Amino acid sequence: MSGEKSLKVALLGAGTVGAQTARILLDDAQALAERSGVSLELIGIAVRTVDAKRDVQLPAELFTTDANALIDQADVVIELLGGLQPAGDYIARALSRGASVVTGNKALIAAEGARLNALAAANGAQLRYEAAVAGAIPILRPIADSLAGDHITKVMGIVNGTTNFILDAMDSTGAAFADVLAEAQALGYAEADPTADVGGHDAAAKAAILASLAFHTTVSSDQVHTEGITQVTAEDVAAAADAGYVIKLLAIAQKDEAGVSVRVYPSLIKRSHPLASVRGAFNAVFVEAENAGDLMFYGAGAGGNPTASAVMGDVVAVARQLAAGAPLPNGSADLPVNLLDFDQITTRYWIGLSITDQPGVLARVADVFGTHGVSIESMIQHGGEGSEAASLRILTHLGTEAALRTTVEALEALDVVNTVTSVMRVEGN
Amino acid sequence: MSGEKSLKVALLGAGTVGAQTARILLDDAQALAERSGVSLELIGIAVRTVDAKRDVQLPAELFTTDANALIDQADVVIELLGGLQPAGDYIARALSRGASVVTGNKALIAAEGARLNALAAANGAQLRYEAAVAGAIPILRPIADSLAGDHITKVMGIVNGTTNFILDAMDSTGAAFADVLAEAQALGYAEADPTADVGGHDAAAKAAILASLAFHTTVSSDQVHTEGITQVTAEDVAAAADAGYVIKLLAIAQKDEAGVSVRVYPSLIKRSHPLASVRGAFNAVFVEAENAGDLMFYGAGAGGNPTASAVMGDVVAVARQLAAGAPLPNGSADLPVNLLDFDQITTRYWIGLSITDQPGVLARVADVFGTHGVSIESMIQHGGEGSEAASLRILTHLGTEAALRTTVEALEALDVVNTVTSVMRVEGN
Missing domain, CATH: 3.40.50.720 (NAD(P)-binding Rossmann-like Domain)
Structure with missing residues (x-):
């Protein structure tokens, strides 16, 4: 000094x-x-x-x-x-x-x-x-210090302003991903090469940092299961809105008895959830802790x-x-991490299908879920008259990623299913 | 030790x-x-x-x-x-x-x-x-530590769960204050003697603490201008909703070149403001800082x-x-506080009038505002046919508390005004 x-x-x-x-x-x-x-x-x-x-x-x-x-x-x-x-x-x-x-x-x-x-x-x-992480928002110190006497069970963050701007614009205007991305690039909200943002890689780095601090361990970005938003369609956004949901790219760090899971993917969350009201390029991090309950930290994520x-x-x-004159102990006991395989995590799926509209189709689709031990919360059919194709949106209850994925594979193989148009996860209570 | x-x-x-x-x-x-x-x-x-x-x-x-x-x-x-x-x-x-x-x-x-x-x-x-302050929400340390390299200009907090529960229930059900208070008491959200909460005194103590930390000074609760929510009527809540606002009890600490102001009162805020979505007994603190911009901290305020x-x-x-082994300097330089007289603060008023519905009344009401140098953002009239009484809601632009109050006094003295049915302030951009 x-x-x-x-x-x-x-x-x-x-x-x-x-x-x-x-x-x-x-x-x-x-x-x-x-x-x-x-x-x-x-x-x-x-x-x-x-x-x-x-x-x-x-x-x-x-x-x-x-x-x-x-x-x-x-x-x-x-x-x-x-x-x-x-x-x-x-x-x-x-x-x-x-x-x-x-x-x-x-x-x-x-x-x-x-x-x-x-x-x-x-x-x-x-x-x-x-x-x-999350620009101006004080989030790392509250997690590491203010919540040091508590146990964090889950962190869900909107930590990438570019993707939130794009998804919010898709939600409010009905526009397609490519069009909104071009607009975001023109406005300076997205880079000329948007891969790091729309591919979820920027959010994955932040998810790794959040998980490391929240769970007093070390998680690196290559351990984060990462999916971006490039596959999200205007139809997905509209169908989610119809069902009372909004689509957000979430960076999720979760810990339960089984272990730790860190992941980034576009998720449906209910419009009544505090994260749903995070608009434009803003960021927010939602924290669930055993004693504190639900907390949210909101603000500008960049600039x-x-x-x-x-x-x-x-x-x-x-x-x-x-x-x-004295450095504090950093207090982050570096516990060994028991990182769950992505197949082991439990989540809820929201599946879009294009089906041939004929008698008995819904029963056959539902049967596939039952066979794989996945229970259905709701099924909504749109369109389809006589032999025309209809669209079907199915929301499941909690299931393991492995069970949900094999269910989707079985649906793809079903003759009455033309295509699986989208698969997305649902987060928040 | x-x-x-x-x-x-x-x-x-x-x-x-x-x-x-x-x-x-x-x-x-x-x-x-x-x-x-x-x-x-x-x-x-x-x-x-x-x-x-x-x-x-x-x-x-x-x-x-x-x-x-x-x-x-x-x-x-x-x-x-x-x-x-x-x-x-x-x-x-x-x-x-x-x-x-x-x-x-x-x-x-x-x-x-x-x-x-x-x-x-x-x-x-x-x-x-x-x-x-605000129960589980990490707010004091973020203000004192994370924002120590910034300048906080305003803090607006929903820091009393009882009053937020009551105002939220009035907003969502249309019920009257007294009925909702009784329900809150039955549910354990309000004390048998609710004075400290509904009178704004609990919020005033928290406002004093927030102001002291945000502005590196000392403000005590007896220096906080305090108004509670007992005068808020179902009609106020409904009229605010019609105009796109919600009524919240806010603890406000503000600093500008003129000085510091600390106050608690029921305020209208736009439904699009992040504080508007704070429901039930939850708390939230909204912070505006020169560099950080707008931040919000949300969570359970009690329990x-x-x-x-x-x-x-x-x-x-x-x-x-x-x-x-070494205590840190607390870093809160105890600056002298230049506390503004409440008359000096600038705010916006939302005024409800019962008027006699006859030609020229609106002009005479508007003239009172002009005479006192207060400009009007909007005037909305409801009801009134022929000689019946009509209700008028006026939203002003920014004015000093003194100018706004003398305007209201002049309105009360106006022969075409039956009564001033409510006066409330408007916060947020």
Whole structure:
């Protein structure tokens, strides 16, 4: 540490979040010092090329392309480059020196969180990453700290603003996925290459981080069963709406006696569920705990200013601990994880079928469910006169993923079923 | 402190929350020790009379009526008696000894928080009270810690479950206040003497605590402008619904260049606002911050298990800091508060009038607003044929409380106005 009353802060990255973080550090120094018990001195901003400094209204002398030299002078390193490398090497370098690190890098934490947390602990340094999940929403600290005396049983998050924007627009306008995606790209809510968002991979990284903290263990993003929203059709959205549901991409972490399950997929939830009212690009995380009951945390999931708010909250937390002179135990006992095979999880299915409309079809369809031990909550038929095809929507009770999947396979093989038009899961009570 | 690896915990009170807190301490000792870095030993439960021990399934030998003797042996005191005394003396006694305190006592913290915080700081002890506001919802720590690098501009909370239950039932059933109150009393959602809830006093204590933390200052409950919900009629609720609004009792803490305002009153908010969907006895706190934007925290606001969850989160936090051996700076610079006179605050009014339905009345009513510099957003007239009385609902733009109140006084004096049937404020964008 550089002195009793001042901490040297190095910033890596000067994109939207980085530039706003730098502005807060410079413009709000007085209030930050009062709240931290120590002053925060921004000693430099590492960028890939010196051109980057022209993008932002920040003092030119702060910029450098030598990240390593900057890191080696810092008490606190704020990493806002994103991506696995070189961010991972920079963070490891800082922690190895005993410098504390604040990052918003979800991909890195989801992939290497356990290694980096251990490195921090071994060097008496802090590693904080509130900004990695759900932008401005304080969710990681409430899970790790406020609920530390409780047992979390389930976390369900709308943690990707792009997909929520798309699904919400499909729900309110009736438009098709491709059209809404194009609109979202035009508005800047979706990337030119939207794969990470619409494929569910961004949400999977956040699901891994949420599960690790909620269950005091380590789950990495490659352990998350991940399905995106590219297969969700306007017909699915309309049929869900008819039945009183809305479709959301949920990042789910669940723990019961059998084990832990972490998964991302588009799900139906009832319109009366608090998550159903999360509109546009907003994020929300719904938490079920044994004593606390149901909680929800809602706010902006991305954007320069909201994410910078989360980063600065972590910076103040790091500064307070450094001012006190003693790192707290991180409290996250790293329990071994008993990760359930995806086939073992229990959920409810909502199945769309195109069937030939002839006498006895419903009975034959229902029989397939009974044979596989899956019970039906409701069956709704639309259309179909005489020999025309009709559509059928079936909502099941709870069943294992394996039983539900083999039921769908048997339905596909049934001669009166033209096609299985959609299969989606239902979450929430 | 009693030893390196164990903390002696004293519990004051064995009501619903106290009994559940004791059960968690006893049944969950292993997980709590892993998460705290130190084991927590419940050394006793102080109750007023030994009879109390028969109410709960807890070891009889833990009970004592000598609270002071128990406090004097403890490292951590959990105060769940409620009320100003003797709770205040017990907490002061513990803090003076350097023992840390966790409490859910909103009335005491709202009245004496500044003195008790100072006492804690002077003795190197911690004082935590997450359970005092909004039960299980982690709200105080997110405000004090996660948003420490941001500037909170407004907090609006539904922080009293009884009044939200009543207003929600009035909204969904159309029933009158008195009938719903009686039902709430029968269901156990309202006390036999409901004054503290329906009069807004419970919400005012929570507003004071929220304002103090959000603005790094000290506001006590007697500085909170407080109006309850007893004057809200079924007609108000129906008229609000017609206009796309719902009525909620809001605890509001607001800060702008002019100063700080803290107030509790029934308010109209748009049905599309996240607070509007908070149903039944649930609580929620909506936070607006400069960088974070809009956030909302939702959950159970009361009940033994949810409140015990918040208490135990604080106990683990205290234990982690004691395990680390160094108290953190509390970070809440106690800034002087520039509390606005209630007349100075700006808000929007929603005014109900009974008028004589004759030509020119609307113009004369509108003229009163113009004379007082208050501009009208909308005027809606219902009923009235010929000489019959009609009802008029007027929604204003922003005005100072003083201007709005003198406008209402002038309306009351107008010969074409029979009565001002209701005056309510409108919050949210």
